[in-house]
Amino acid sequence: MKKLSFVLAAAGLMTLAACNKPTATENAAENASEAVENAADALENAADAATNEATEATLENAADNAHAAADNLADAADNAN
Numbered sequence: 001m002k003k004l005s006f007v008l009a010a011a012g013l014m015t016l017a018a019c020n021k022p023t024a025t026e027n028a029a030e031n032a033s034e035a036v037e038n039a040a041d042a043l044e045n046a047a048d049a050a051t052n053e054a055t056e057a058t059l060e061n062a063a064d065n066a067h068a069a070a071d072n073l074a075d076a077a078d079n080a081n
Contacts, residue, residue, distance in 0.1 A: 025077075026077050029073050029074070029076045029077030030073075030074070030077045032073050033070045033071075033073035033074040033077060034070075036066055036069050036070040036073060037066075037067070037070040039066050040063045040064075040066030040067045040070060041063075043059050043060075043062045043063035043066060044059070044060070044063045046059050047059035047060045047063060
């Protein structure tokens, strides 16, 4: 579910990137990127607190995916001009 949310956020921001308002798009993409980074950090913290290896591995993978999504959003913000 969380991965789907990240994908939908990225798709929405790509749609915004097509607008003629680069400053607003840039700000929205940067804000979204920061929000996804914060979510990734929270997943890493949860992985650190996990009580078994399977849960820890799952949370680490989700955090890695979230960091990748945040990087993609940051790139979209940079390319919005």
